Amino acid sequence: MKRCHTITIKFKKIPNEELCNIAKQKSGVKGARIISPSNVVTAPWVRLKCQFGCDGYGQCLVCPPFTPTPEQMRKVLDSYNRSIIMHFDPETDVKSTVADLEREIFLRGAWKAFGLGAGPCCFCKNCPVKNGQCKHPERARPAMEACGIDVFSTVKKAGFPIEVVRIRRQCPNYYGLVLVD
């Protein structure tokens, strides 16, 4: 019979500079900043943009109506003191990268770490929305906007660039957020 051994590991809070460095080392991350989750803006209208006008509504388990409402998300954000916002190259798999960063800082002792990406989930051809069982729970994370976060206001507040995309050849700006502790 296998026996468990008691292992004591002492964690210390990850310093802000180290957090930014860990994030910036991830492929496709152009910039990273620590922000207070109180500066992450939520708004009731964000849900409308998902519900009316987005063909991804209800199509995957990390999109509304399966995700927290703006009001629920506000409470989640207010239960954290630090978060890290990242600016991505347009070609990057934002969701995988935030899940990866979430795991890395979790293993360094930030037990509350949780990542939020951008856009719908494309890991599976068909998302089993009817049975509610995600096939890749280790890396499927909701987009910020799917949880009622006003990404434009949040990003501008953090001092990063973002513009309304008006034409197809215009390069969009993508962002991810990891709630830390």
Ligand code: SF4
């Ligand atoms: S990983 Fe697959 S099952 Fe999970 S939310 Fe994304 S598409 Fe759906």
